[in-house]
């Protein structure tokens with residue numbers, strides 16, 4: 001049973017919710033300030049939580065884009081997305097402001113565990129989750145256990161190399177999946193203000209950008225099948241859940257030999273998976 005308050009801070013939006021009986025009963029959202037430092041990000045979270053009636057001491061789960069290490073320090077992996085977050089003591093500062101009952105984890109890892117337990121991953125032992133959103137994040141859940149590492153990098157599936165990429169990524173790696181498949185990459189290649197606009201732009205550049213994104217995600221799915229024997233891959237995030245995107249990924253997967261094709265499904269919990277997963281133990 002999931003109960004309490006949750007925050008999901010992504011590169012584009014920060015959402016907060018009150019959860020009762022594993023159900024979101026109230027939800028608020030604001031744009032994320034990608035340049036803010038730790039204290040300003042915490043103030044933004046506090047503003048959202050106060051609108052939900054949060055009182056210090058209540059159970060609070062916080063999911064954030066970026067890497068969370070075993071001491072609760074927070075560091076952007078893609079420095080272009082959260083440029084003010086460079087190894088800051090997130091857990092310690094949250095506990096001093098909101099009480100001892102706070103936990104933190106990566107946003108995509110949170111979504112992966114929630115989908116594994118309550119959503120698209122139910123009934124399979126080797127499950128993968130990808131968010132195609134501002135960036136590309138994810139994680140793998142094997143026999144109900146999230147793949148994790150002490151430095152918080154494990155599961156950062158968007159930073160795997162892609163044959164579709166060769167430009168420099170904000171992580172410092174060249175040619176990552178994130179650099180060709182993310183919302184930011186789609187907007188850059190389509191020449192649109194954001195990825196949402198690319199989906200409604202009737203141009204060859206926009207169509208091509210979305211196709212390359214879907215092809216890179218399909219290829220990553222086949223790589224994950226080879227590494228982890230994935231039985232199912234769920235996709236979330238606002239790009240991932242945009243109309244037609246998952247069908248396109250499935251279409252692109254057909255170039256792979258049958259052994260490497262993974263069934264691709266939408267995140268059942270939709271835009272709420274990271275909020276619910278922020279509170280999963």
Ligand code: ADP
Pocket residue numbers: 009010011012013014032132133134135182183184194195196197199237238239242243
């Ligand atoms: P976050 O990255 O903060 O978790 P989202 O999952 O909403 O947030 O992803 C943000 C990205 O999704 C942006 O690139 C945005 O342009 C894009 N986006 C938002 N809505 C849509 C939509 N309806 N269709 C396609 N892309 C969308």
Ligand code: BMX
Pocket residue numbers: 009010011012064065066067075076077078079081082106107108109131132133134135136137138156158159178
């Ligand atoms: C990036 C990376 C991940 C994150 C993922 C999805 C940063 C700031 N972000 O790969 O930690 O989980 O994006 O994040 O390093 P979102 O912003 O797209 O929701």
